[in-house]
Amino acid sequence: MIPTSLYNISSIYYFAVAKNQLHGELPPNVGITLPNLELFAGGINKFTGTVPLSLSNASRLQVLDFAENGLTGPLPAENLATLQSLVRLNFDQNRLGSGKAGDLNFLSFLANCTSLEMLGLNLNHFGGELPASIANLSTQLKILTLGANLIHGSIPNGIGNLINLTLLVVTENYLGGSVPDVIGKFQKLQGLYLNVNQFSGPVPSSLVGDLKNIGELDISENKLSGEIPGTLGSCISLERLHLQGNKLEGSIPQTLENLRGLEEIDISRNNLSGKIPEFLGNLGSLKHLNISHNNLRVNCLEKGSFQMQVVSQSLEIIGYVVEFQNSFFLHALAKSAIHLEDYLPQKYSSYNLCTSIFNCSVMLLCCCLFICEKSRDRLVTSHSYTDWKSGVSYSQLVQATDGFSVDNLIGSGSFGSVYKGVLPSDGTVVAVKVLNLQQEGASKSFIGECKALRSIRHRNLLKIVTVCSSIDNQGNDFKSLVLEFMENGSLDQWLHPRDDEQSQPKRLSLIQRLNIAIDVASALDYLHHHCETAIVHCDLKPSNVLLDEDMVAHVGDFGLARFLLQASNDPTKIQTMSVGLKGSIGYIPPEYGMGSQVSIMGDIYSYGILLLEMFTGKRPTDDMFKDGLSIHQFTAMALPDHAMDIVEPSLLLETDDEEDDDEHGDKGSHALPYHRQSGCLWMLSSTK
Incomplete structure (x- = not known):
């Protein structure tokens, strides 16, 4: 929480506290106590409450940015409208609005902010329709984001007055009607996101034909029909095109070959037909192409080659060779209705030969399926x-x-x-x-x-x-x-409960700790010895061990895992596929720091540190471990005669409680703890 004294320094003009863990409410009189504010930014924090009405007193304010917080209530635009110098107003990702009609009527007040260049209202609770007053917003406006709200109705044609827009986002609302062709007036528009709405009718040819600077166009997941406009070929700056999830028909326009900078094309889940144009193979920048769930055909006999991704699976077509990299593409073939007759030379197009070759093709596909199933782990792509x-x-x-x-x-x-x-x-x-x-x-x-x-x-x-x-x-x-x-959070929360815990302090019994230790060991044994490809976790620590409602441990967070592959020509050689040496201080084995290769022994070292932490209650990064002393050395020095001196204190209390129970006739109740997984009985005894 920000000390209230800071809000009383009236000379402050630059107040930026973004990207912290700050919480609490903004003072209702902040605009009065800080009248000289020019920038007030607290984005990506945990502020709650309402937007202060007093901000209208900070007449010099140019930037007001509290995106990604928990602010609620209406946006006091009537007060903010007095801020003639306001350039940036950003309340993306809050809880503003009521979800009801009239929420956006405040736009009429913001028309007074004639210098406004950015208005961010994504991910809030604004409801109702877009008012016609949107046409009166500043013509200087460059960024307008209204996505992921509860807005319905249509986009007013008056939005065409905002001729300087470079980014327009209305995604994930309930907007319908036709896509207004006035958007084509936005000659400076670089990103247009109309996806996940209920727009219908054809894609206006004037909409896309005039957007010379558009880099990203996403009108997916709507109810658009008709053909893909050939005028898209005029959008020479286009890099990402998403039209999936509509009712588009016809063929893929040949004019798209003019878009040499295209990196992504997704036109899946439409009713497109015709052949897949060969020019797609000549788009050197193309990284992702999804054409699945259409009625498209492919001809392997034409010259040239191209690579595509169909539902994130790779298909490479080169001359007569068709290589299916996994069985899922067979499903994609069926969904896309890629016709087998296009695989046949014309001279073999008689019915009998087609039938024979069709049968052979089926056998070939089955063989490919069998081979690919055997080797799918080696062929997996980054999107599988x-x-x-x-x-x-x-x-x-x-x-x-x-x-x-x-x-x-x-x-x-x-x-x-x-x-x-x-x-x-x-x-x-x-x-x-x-x-x-x-x-x-x-x-x-x-x-x-x-x-x-x-x-x-x-x-x-x-x-x-x-x-x-x-x-x-x-x-x-x-x-x-x-x-x-996981209902019971992480092992770290149980081993090191915070001082500000409101509920009963977390406490693990000795038996629970043993069970958790065995659970983690079982997970590692599976990863190291029972996976088809051995996996090294590389970041085993208490915060990556999660506990379910029955206190069963689950090892998670495999973002740093290494895959160890035995080279086929040299069983002793290990190939590693890694994202760079990562891990957590205190749990990384020392040999990694000296350049040794990642191995399952590294996980075993980390597991050993985790065990020491579980039974001593001390982190390996504890302040006491310095000047060459580590948790490993600390434990070794105490064994065997002083083991009880380093055991976590709550376990000693548990032992005392058990002895008291035995003295009162409850003998043997703790003598034979049963581990839920192994089905073994663990005999615990102490020597004194």
Whole structure:
């Protein structure tokens, strides 16, 4: 919380406290006590309460940015309208609005802010229709984001007055009607996101034909019909084109070959027909092409070659050779209705020969299927998530976590944050791990974790429910894992409860600690010795051990896992597929620091440190471990005569309680603890 004294320094003109863990409410008189403010920015914090009305007194204010907080109530635009110098107004990802009609009427007041260049209202609770007064916003406006709200109706034609827009986001609302062609007037527009709405009718040719500077166009997941406009070929700056999930018909326009900078094309789940144009193979920048779930045909006999991804699976066509990299493409073939007659030379097109070759093709496909099933782990691509029946959309995760509310934040790490959520589809309680893609290596971590989790199944490994690889409401890449929710949190929370715990302090008994230790050992044994490809976790620590409602331990967070592959020509040679040496201080084996190769022995070292921490109650990074003293040496010096001196104190209290029970006739009740997994009896005895 910000000390109230700071709000009383009237000479402050630059107040920036973004990206912290600050909480509390903004003072209602902040605009009076800080009248000279020019910049007031507290984004990515945990502020709650309402937007202060007194901000109208800070007449010099140019930037007001409190995105990604928990602010509620209406936006006091009538007060903010007095800020003639306001350039940036950003309240993305809060809880503003009531979800009812009239929420957006404040736009009429913001028309007085004639210098406004950015208005961010994504991921809030604004409801109702877009008012006609949107046409009166500043003509200087460059960025307008209204995505992931509860807005319905249509887009007023008056929006065409905002001729300087470079980014328009209205994704994930309930907007309908036709796409207004006046958007084509935005000659400076670089990003247009109309996806996940209810727009219908054809895509206006004037809309896309005039957007010379558009870099990203996403009008997917609507009800658009008609053909893909050939005028798209005029959008020479286009890099990402998403039209999937509509009712588009006709063929893929030949004019798209003019878009030499295209990196992504997704036109899946439409009613497109005709042949897949060969020019797609000549787009040197193309990285992702999804044409599945259409009625397209492919001719392998034409010259040239191209590579594509069909539902994130790779298909390479070169001359007469068709290589299916896994069995899922057979499903894609069926869904896309790729016709077999196009695989045949014209001279063999008689009915009998077609029948024979068709039968041979089926046999060939079955052979490919068998071979690919045997080698699918070696052929897996960075996007192979087909083990999970279906993914989850970004909007569903927003709904599940209440807009990634700070109230649902249950943890954070170097690669992102974890939120508790409830999937709207079936009410499943889950943990949503959102990657911070600004963190170097985060995207690779996501890919690594998906690879690790896609094929392994064990009761002591954290189960993945589904994944989300999408784009957020600001057009940024969004990647998350949806995992089982563990009712009892992490082992770290139990070993080191915070001082400010409101509830009964967490306490693990000796038997619980033994059970957890065995659970973790079982998980490691499976990863190291029972997976088809051995996996090294590389970051085993208490915070990566999660406990379910029965206190069963589940090892998670495989973002740093190494895959150890035995080279076919040299059994002693180990190939590693890694994202760089990572881990946590205190748990990394010393030999890694000296350049040794990653191995399962490194996990065993980390497991040993975890055991010492569990039974001594001390972290390996404790302040006492300095000047060459480590937790390992600390324990070794106490053994065997002084073991009880280093045991976690609560375990000694437990022992005293058991002795008291024995003295009162409760003999033997703790003598034979039963481990739930192994079915073994562990005899505990003490020597004095």
